Amino acid sequence: xxxLIRGARxxxxxxxxxxxxxxxVAEIGSGLETPEGAETIDADGRVLLPGxxxxxTHLREPGGEESETIATGSAAAAxxxxxxxxxxxxxxxxxxxxxxxxxxxxxxxxxGLVDVxxxxxxxxxxxxxxxxxxxxxxxxxxxxxMFSDDGRCVHDPLIMRRALEYATALHxxxxxxxxxxxxxxxxxxxxxxxxxxxxLAGWPATAExxxxxxxxxxxxxxxxxLHVCHVSSARTVEVLRxxxxxxxxxxxxxxxxxxxxxxxxxxxxxxxxxxNPPLRTAADxxxxxxxxxxxxxxxxxxxxxxxxxxxxxxxxxxxxxxMLGLQTALSVLVHTMVEPGLLDWHGVARVLSxxxxxxxxxxxxxxxxxxxxxxxxxxxxPEEVWTVRGTKLASRAxxxxxxxxxxxxxxxxxVLRGRxxxxxxxxxx
Amino acid sequence: xxxxxxxxxxxxxxxxxxxxxxxxVTRTIARIAHQIIExxxxxxxxxxxxxxxxxxxxxxxxxxxxxxxxxxxxxxxSVDPTLYRDxxxxxxxxALEDTAVPEGGVDxxxxxxxxxxxxxxxxxxxxxxxxxxxxRPSAVQLAxxxxxGHRELPxxxxxxxxxVPTSRGEQILVLLREIDGRDGVQLGRGNAS
Amino acid sequence: MKHLLSVTDLDAAAATGLLDTSDRLRxxxxxxxxxxxxxxxxxxxxxxxxxxxxRTRVSFEVAGKWMSADTVNVSAKGSxxxxxxxxxxxxxxxxxMGADCVIxxxxxxxxxxxxxxxxxxxxxxxxxGPTGEGxxxxxxxxxxxxHEHPTQALLDAATLRDRLGxxxxxxxxxxxxxxxxxxxxxxxxxxxxxxxxxxxxAPPTLLPVGVDQWPCRVSSELDAELPSLDAVMMLRxxxxxxxxxxxxxxxxxxxxxxxxxxxxxxxxxxxxVLHPGPMVRGMEIAPAVADSAASxxxxxxxxxxxxxxxxxxxxxxxxxQ
Numbered sequence: 001x002x003x004l005i006r007g008a009r010x011x012x013x014x015x016x017x018x019x020x021x022x023x024x025v026a027e028i029g030s031g032l033e034t035p036e037g038a039e040t041i042d043a044d045g046r047v048l049l050p051g052x053x054x055x056x057t058h059l060r061e062p063g064g065e066e067s068e069t070i071a072t073g074s075a076a077a078a079x080x081x082x083x084x085x086x087x088x089x090x091x092x093x094x095x096x097x098x099x100x101x102x103x104x105x106x107x108x109x110x111x112g113l114v115d116v117x118x119x120x121x122x123x124x125x126x127x128x129x130x131x132x133x134x135x136x137x138x139x140x141x142x143x144x145x146m147f148s149d150d151g152r153c154v155h156d157p158l159i160m161r162r163a164l165e166y167a168t169a170l171h172x173x174x175x176x177x178x179x180x181x182x183x184x185x186x187x188x189x190x191x192x193x194x195x196x197x198x199x200l201a202g203w204p205a206t207a208e209x210x211x212x213x214x215x216x217x218x219x220x221x222x223x224x225x226l227h228v229c230h231v232s233s234a235r236t237v238e239v240l241r242x243x244x245x246x247x248x249x250x251x252x253x254x255x256x257x258x259x260x261x262x263x264x265x266x267x268x269x270x271x272x273x274x275x276n277p278p279l280r281t282a283a284d285x286x287x288x289x290x291x292x293x294x295x296x297x298x299x300x301x302x303x304x305x306x307x308x309x310x311x312x313x314x315x316x317x318x319x320x321x322x323m324l325g326l327q328t329a330l331s332v333l334v335h336t337m338v339e340p341g342l343l344d345w346h347g348v349a350r351v352l353s354x355x356x357x358x359x360x361x362x363x364x365x366x367x368x369x370x371x372x373x374x375x376x377x378x379x380x381x382p383e384e385v386w387t388v389r390g391t392k393l394a395s396r397a398x399x400x401x402x403x404x405x406x407x408x409x410x411x412x413x414x415v416l417r418g419r420x421x422x423x424x425x426x427x428x429x
Numbered sequence: 430x431x432x433x434x435x436x437x438x439x440x441x442x443x444x445x446x447x448x449x450x451x452x453x454v455t456r457t458i459a460r461i462a463h464q465i466i467e468x469x470x471x472x473x474x475x476x477x478x479x480x481x482x483x484x485x486x487x488x489x490x491x492x493x494x495x496x497x498x499x500x501x502x503x504x505x506x507s508v509d510p511t512l513y514r515d516x517x518x519x520x521x522x523x524a525l526e527d528t529a530v531p532e533g534g535v536d537x538x539x540x541x542x543x544x545x546x547x548x549x550x551x552x553x554x555x556x557x558x559x560x561x562x563x564x565r566p567s568a569v570q571l572a573x574x575x576x577x578g579h580r581e582l583p584x585x586x587x588x589x590x591x592x593v594p595t596s597r598g599e600q601i602l603v604l605l606r607e608i609d610g611r612d613g614v615q616l617g618r619g620n621a622s
Numbered sequence: 623m624k625h626l627l628s629v630t631d632l633d634a635a636a637a638t639g640l641l642d643t644s645d646r647l648r649x650x651x652x653x654x655x656x657x658x659x660x661x662x663x664x665x666x667x668x669x670x671x672x673x674x675x676x677r678t679r680v681s682f683e684v685a686g687k688w689m690s691a692d693t694v695n696v697s698a699k700g701s702x703x704x705x706x707x708x709x710x711x712x713x714x715x716x717x718x719m720g721a722d723c724v725i726x727x728x729x730x731x732x733x734x735x736x737x738x739x740x741x742x743x744x745x746x747x748x749x750x751g752p753t754g755e756g757x758x759x760x761x762x763x764x765x766x767x768x769h770e771h772p773t774q775a776l777l778d779a780a781t782l783r784d785r786l787g788x789x790x791x792x793x794x795x796x797x798x799x800x801x802x803x804x805x806x807x808x809x810x811x812x813x814x815x816x817x818x819x820x821x822x823x824a825p826p827t828l829l830p831v832g833v834d835q836w837p838c839r840v841s842s843e844l845d846a847e848l849p850s851l852d853a854v855m856m857l858r859x860x861x862x863x864x865x866x867x868x869x870x871x872x873x874x875x876x877x878x879x880x881x882x883x884x885x886x887x888x889x890x891x892x893x894x895v896l897h898p899g900p901m902v903r904g905m906e907i908a909p910a911v912a913d914s915a916a917s918x919x920x921x922x923x924x925x926x927x928x929x930x931x932x933x934x935x936x937x938x939x940x941x942x943q
Contacts, residue, residue, distance in 0.1 A: 188731070191831045191832075192831060192832045193831075193832030193835040193836075194832070195830075195832065196830035196831060196832035196833055197807070197832070197836075198731060198732065199731035199732075199766070199767050199768035199769030199804060199807060200731050200732075200767075200768075200769075201768075202830065202831055204831070268735065268739070269735045269736055270739075310708070313710060314708060314709065314736075315709055315728065315730035315732060315733040315736050316730055316731060316732045316733075316736070317729070317730035317731070317767070318709075318730065
């Protein structure tokens with residue numbers, strides 16, 4: 001794939017031209033010529049970043065296609081600036097064998113947009129009692145690099161220990177959805193004054209931090225790598241900081257919504273705000289921002305969780321957990337981190353692209369913008385403001401909490417190995 | 430929440446014209462009391478029922494006057510017609526007033542309904558319906574301080590303090606010492622009462 | 623007033639107005655031959671109860687009937703609800719059929735709020751409502767999960783006002799399973815709005831996290847609080863809502879937090895005892911106390927009908943909002 005990008009500013013630095021040949025950056029300079037048969041992108045001073053990598057997406061296929069498919073999820077990803085997404089295994093059937101992960105990988109290829117990497121389940125059926133065939137999944141063409149029971153916690157400490165130990169030989173990472181189910185039985189909303197007034201059963205932050213603390217200890221003992229999904233509580237940050245200081249090989253992610261939204265939104269009982277882990281307090285969102293800036297939380301991962309209307313347009317207790325995230329991730333990150341000066345564009349590249357790729361060992365994503373590297377980019381207009389409309393997003397479902405909000409930054413173009421996959425708000429077939 | 434019967438015209442419109450002075454009001458009440466005594470021929474089963482708010486005050490004053498002139502004062506009560514009005518849906522829900530039927534009830538009694546101003550007759554119609562749900566009087570009569578015309582129902586007063594022909598745009602203001610600090614009746618411009 | 627979803631929908635003036643209307647309605651019905659007011663003739667009121675309740679449902683039904691409204695009861699069992707029809711669709715169906723008001727009791731906190739939201743959204747989209755296109759069904763919250771029970775708080779306030787002569791400045795204790803109690807939440811908020819001082823008494827496991835930010839005090843010592851109270855409200859300890867281990871045994875609960883005869887003797891002479899019902903005699907309240915002169919439990923029930931009539935009056939009698 002040949003391409004010329006004219007006048008882009010990598011990481012918001014000085015403008016340059018980039019010539020791409022056969023999917024690889026061939027030249028970087030100024031006043032460069034378009035190669036033969038190449039497309040041109042007039043970047044016009046916009047910011048160029050490595051394509052984003054989402055370690056936490058729910059594509060719902062197989063089994064939940066009324067809410068999203070691998071094709072529609074891929075489109076949402078491409079429009080959001082993502083070039084690789086990791087599809088969580090809580091599908092129907094669960095992705096706990098090489099057969100299902102292979103299916104997901106192939107469907108991603110057929111969609112022909114972003115790189116779809118299936119995440120394998122840690123335990124069979126996500127039941128938490130028996131290890132799934134991690135090795136088969138890792139060695140399959142799908143090359144599963146990350147395993148998670150996300151949606152559920154690997155609750156049994158013995159199973160978690162075995163999984164961590166077993167993973168060391170496969171050079172894969174175990175990603176824990178940290179939620180002690182005994183402490184969250186029947187829980188509906190963050191345990192605090194808002195939930196107490198609304199009569200919603202409390203979801204204590206201790207359910208998250210106790211599992212993280214336990215797993216860090218187990219990982220340390222096993223010499224294993226641990227990844228913590230969707231950190232939501234300030235107290236968990238403290239646990240992570242201490243664990244990292246002690247040399248535990250733990251990485252952590254935060255969702256865009258946990259950087260911005262708080263439980264104050266729950267007073268309308270609109271289930272668009274219902275998510276696991278729950279929205280917590282302003283002190284927690286502030287702690288998330290600081291931890292992300294500091295690196296105690298390594299990356300942003302969307303936890304994109306589409307739900308068809310019938311699963312959300314109900315009373316609170318009956319609604320499913322989750323919000324869309326792929327197309328709003330960059331904007332929320334800019335709004336919460338870049339605009340207040342907590343993160344510069346190098347930082348954005350780090351948390352959205354470089355560090356996620358590093359955690360899962362993706363060789364061709366999150367690379368520097370340099371000659372010889374794959375031409376995999378997101379071109380961003382940092383100034384443009386847009387209004388979020390759920391029905392206009394590419395996902396099949398429309399459950400975005402930002403409905404009607406005006407957010408900064410748009411993705412002008414997304415390029416994967418030199419091929420333009422999204423441009424000016426449209427995917428390119 | 431109470432509906433403001435006076436309207437808010439006091440500041441904006443030209444000053445009201447005094448129709449009855451305080452002394453006139455006292456005399457008029459005394460005259461109505463005499464008329465009631467005469468017409469009801471000293472009935473022992475006489476009950477005065479006021480339509481709140483000012484009708485109740487008038488009913489009490491009439492009862493006192495009747496007591497002075499005839500020796501025994503009739504029982505006094507009040508019936509709030511709000512719940513029986515035919516125009517409730519035209520405005521936000523109104524506050525309710527006191528309903529206090531005297532001990533002894535209204536069954537087989539001669540009831541004189543008392544109100545300050547009679548105009549369309551709809552308030553009296555509602556009061557009659559309210560009264561009817563409390564019992565079955567042997568007869569019901571109506572006493573008003575002012576009849577300003579513009580009847581919309583076939584209702585007439587048995588005892589009238591003063592007939593005051595008015596146009597619809599005008600307003601009758603009845604002032605009573607117990608509520609307004611002084612007695613009087615005024616004619617002004619503003620919302621029809 | 624468009625809906626009654628929470629006592630926070632009412633400021634002090636509005637709440638007092640409702641209590642005054644309730645008093646006047648009670649007056650208007652006294653000694654009557656025909657115990658019916660014509661005011662809501664032609665209005666259709668539907669009670670939609672997804673939880674078993676006889677007393678509240680009957681209270682609303684009587685309230686509606688005494689105002690001459692047509693009342694219809696829907697219970698979750700035996701209706702299309704048990705066949706999987708969603709709350710949303712059930713509500714829309716009732717509105718299209720002409721329900722001017724839906725009174726809902728539901729196990730999910732926030733159910734009444736969502737119902738009101740859907741009613742308004744459908745009306746704004748021009749859907750057929752009770753009195754034509756774009757009209758909205760009024761929603762009354764008769765108890766949603768562990769969130770609120772506004773008419774209960776109103777009838778409790780009416781009862782207190784009658785027996786104590788007022789509410790402002792009075793000290794009210796609420797004792798029992800506050801964590802799971804919608805009655806407690808509504809009462810704390812309404813009594814605070816009306817100027818009373820409230821103290822919650824419960825074992826620590828039955829107090830919600832965040833209660834320290836409620837407009838009331840909190841205590842674990844019932845005996846210490848009783849002598850200074852003007853009223854004490856005993857909450858039922860709701861076994862069916864508990865998932866476990868909030869206290870070791872019924873016996874221990876009764877010993878620590880039950881209103882025994884000995885405890886009731888600590889109250890001052892004028893103080894009253896309330897209970898939202900149904901009572902578990904011998905658990906949170908001794909039978910002798912429930913039947914004593916200080917108990918206003920039956921007055922609460924009587925006031926319930928008038929208070930609910932007042933709510934229906936303010937929602938449905940005047941011009942549509």
